[in-house]
Amino acid sequence: MHNSATLKTYQQARLTRDPRFDGTFFVAVKTTGIYCRPICPAPAPKEQNVTYYPSSVQAQEAGFRPCLRCRPETAPLSAAWLGNQAVLKKAVTRIQAGALNQTSLQEFSESMGISDRYLRKLFQQYLGVSPITYANHLRLMFAKQLLHQTQLSITDIAFIAGFNSVRRFNDSFKATMKLSPSNLRKKLHSQQSLHESQAIQLKLHYRPPYNWPMMQDFLQQRELSAIEKVTDHSYSRTFTLDSVNGYFAAEFDSTSSSFKVTIELSDMSKLLEITHHVRRVLDLNSDLEVIEKTLGQDKHLKPLLKSGLRLPACWDTFEAGVKAILGQQVSVKAAYTHTASVIEQLGSDYNEQYKLFPTAQQIVDGDLSFLKMPNSRKQTLHNFAQWYLDTNGEDLSSILAIKGIGPWTYEYIKLRSGFDSDAFPVKDLGVIKAMEKHNLTNSEQWQPWRSYATLQLWHSL
Numbered sequence: 001m002h003n004s005a006t007l008k009t010y011q012q013a014r015l016t017r018d019p020r021f022d023g024t025f026f027v028a029v030k031t032t033g034i035y036c037r038p039i040c041p042a043p044a045p046k047e048q049n050v051t052y053y054p055s056s057v058q059a060q061e062a063g064f065r066p067c068l069r070c071r072p073e074t075a076p077l078s079a080a081w082l083g084n085q086a087v088l089k090k091a092v093t094r095i096q097a098g099a100l101n102q103t104s105l106q107e108f109s110e111s112m113g114i115s116d117r118y119l120r121k122l123f124q125q126y127l128g129v130s131p132i133t134y135a136n137h138l139r140l141m142f143a144k145q146l147l148h149q150t151q152l153s154i155t156d157i158a159f160i161a162g163f164n165s166v167r168r169f170n171d172s173f174k175a176t177m178k179l180s181p182s183n184l185r186k187k188l189h190s191q192q193s194l195h196e197s198q199a200i201q202l203k204l205h206y207r208p209p210y211n212w213p214m215m216q217d218f219l220q221q222r223e224l225s226a227i228e229k230v231t232d233h234s235y236s237r238t239f240t241l242d243s244v245n246g247y248f249a250a251e252f253d254s255t256s257s258s259f260k261v262t263i264e265l266s267d268m269s270k271l272l273e274i275t276h277h278v279r280r281v282l283d284l285n286s287d288l289e290v291i292e293k294t295l296g297q298d299k300h301l302k303p304l305l306k307s308g309l310r311l312p313a314c315w316d317t318f319e320a321g322v323k324a325i326l327g328q329q330v331s332v333k334a335a336y337t338h339t340a341s342v343i344e345q346l347g348s349d350y351n352e353q354y355k356l357f358p359t360a361q362q363i364v365d366g367d368l369s370f371l372k373m374p375n376s377r378k379q380t381l382h383n384f385a386q387w388y389l390d391t392n393g394e395d396l397s398s399i400l401a402i403k404g405i406g407p408w409t410y411e412y413i414k415l416r417s418g419f420d421s422d423a424f425p426v427k428d429l430g431v432i433k434a435m436e437k438h439n440l441t442n443s444e445q446w447q448p449w450r451s452y453a454t455l456q457l458w459h460s461l
Helices: 004-016 056-061 086-096 105-111 116-126 131-149 154-160 166-177 181-189 212-221 268-281 288-295 317-326 332-346 360-365 375-391 396-401 407-417 429-437 450-460
Strands: 026-029 034-036 050-053 200-205 228-230 234-241 244-253 258-265
Touching (some): 004 050, 086 131, 105 131, 116 131, 131 166, 131 200, 212 234, 258 268, 317 332, 317 375, 332 360, 360 375, 375 396, 396 407, 407 450
16 A cells, blocks of 8 residues: 555655655556556556566566566666565565575574574565565566566576575476577567677666766776776776676666676576676665755755766775775775785786686685884784675674774775765764864755765765
8 A cells, every 4th residue: 555645755756757766665556457667668558457566576476477568677776665674674684685596485584693483574574475486586587677678598597596496496486487498588589699698698677866977077086907997988897706707797878767787607596696786886776865855954064965976886895995904094085005916916817808806715814014014903904805705794783893994994994895875984084174164063954865975975076
C-alpha cells in the first residue's frame, strides 16, 4: 500500500519518465503481465491498469515478468525499502554480491551472527519475500543482463550468475520470463553477428544527478598511475578479489544515465561480485535526491551543496585502510607519494602497463624500510595488514585497538571504503576549517548521510 503523496509521486514520475526515480519503484501493467522501469519508452498505460511496486522482486513475485524493452534488471539498485535496518542492509549487500549462491541460508545467517529465522523475518517484513527468493531473483536478473549485453554462452551465464546447473537455470528462467534463455538470445541477436571477446561489456545505470566532473576531479587528484587511469570521461583500474585479478574501464555516459563498463577477469565466476564492487566504487546506487534533501535541511549547509556529488570509493576496506594510514598527518600529495611507493615496491604486475594494489599478505611479508616515514607508522601499517588477514576485514571498529589508529583513521576508512554513508571524520583538518568558515555546528542533523556532507565540506574550501 502507498500513501497518497507517494502514489502521486509515482504517477508523475511514470508519466514524465523521470530518470531520478529509476530503480526506486517499478510499474506493473495488468493488461500485459509485464513490469517496467518508470523510464520505459513504451507508451504509458492507463492509470487503472497499473500497479506500483517498490522493488522488482515484489513485481516478479506478484506474477509479472520483466519488460524486454526497458530491461528492469539494469535499473540502479535501490535501498529505500530497507528502512534503517543495518542488519538487513548488510545482508542485502552481501546477497547482491552473490553470497547466497554457494552457501545455505543457515550458514549465511551464522556468518552475520544472526539466526536464519530472524533474517527471514526481516525480509518478509521489509520486502515481502524470503532471502532465498530474493537471491534467486538477483541471479535471474543478472543472467538476463548478460544475455542482453554479452556474447557469453548460456552455459557460462548460468554458472556465472550462480546457478548450480544449466537445467535449473533454464527452468527458473523460463518460469519467470515465459521465455527460455536460448529463445531470448535468438530474439536479441537474430540481426547481429556474434564475436568472441575476452572482455565483458556491461551498461551500469545510476539515478541522476551524477556530478561526473567533480568525481573525475577527486579521482584525478589522487590518481595512482601504476594501478589506475583517469580521463575526462572515464575511470579505469586493476583489482584483486579472492585471488582473482582483473581490470575494469568505466566510461561516463550522461545521455543514458549510465557507465559503459568493460571488465577483464581471470575467473568469470566472480563477475557478479566484481560488478557489485564497480557499482560501489563509482557510487551508482545512491539516491542523491534523498541525500541532498536531508542535508539541505541545514540552512547553513544548504548554500554549499553541489548537486550530484558522489562518494568515490576505494576497491575494498583494505585499500582504504592502507591509504588512510599512509595519509596520517601529511598532505594529499605526500599521502599518494607514499601509496605509489608501496604499490611499486610490493604490488604484483598485472600486465606491461599496470600493477595490482598489494595484498595484506604482501605488506605483512614486505620490507617497509623504503617508506620515508616514522617507524611507528610503518608498524601500524604492518599491524593493520595482519589484522585484515586475521579478520578478513570484519568488525572494522576493532582496528581502534591497533596502536597508531585513532578515530580519524577509522572514520576515513569507513568513508573511503564506500560501505558507510554516515562516516564523519570530525577531527579532519579540512572538515574543521569548513565548519568554522561556514558557521556549521550541528553535524548530527546530517545523519545518515555525513559521508556525503564531508565531501561537500571538502569541496567548499
